[in-house]
Amino acid sequence: MPDEKPPSFEAGLTELETVVKELENGELPLEQAIALFEKGVGLSDRCRQQLEEAETRVEILLKKNGQIKAEPFEGN
Numbered sequence: 648m649p650d651e652k653p654p655s656f657e658a659g660l661t662e663l664e665t666v667v668k669e670l671e672n673g674e675l676p677l678e679q680a681i682a683l684f685e686k687g688v689g690l691s692d693r694c695r696q697q698l699e700e701a702e703t704r705v706e707i708l709l710k711k712n713g714q715i716k717a718e719p720f721e722g723n
Contacts, residue, residue, distance in 0.1 A: 656697045663690040 654662070666687040670680060 653693060656694055656701075659690050659694045659697070663687060663694060666690065 653659075666683055669675065670683055670687065675683065
């Protein structure tokens with residue numbers, strides 16, 4: 648669904664922590680472990696991207712002619 652908003656950073660991080668715990672348990676069949684690992688990589692990428700976007704927004708706020716002024720941020 649294209650109009651669906653991605654999960655928040657916090658929700659993604661919580662889900663990633665769950666994935667890591669399941670993988671660390673070490674009791675999954677190989678195929679399930681690989682699928683879970685792929686899911687974890689995707690979650691990690693999404694969280695990293697959200698952090699980078701937040702950092703960019705903060706930089707925009709701080710660099711606006713020495714004044715704090717919000718600007719819209721067009722993320723990918």
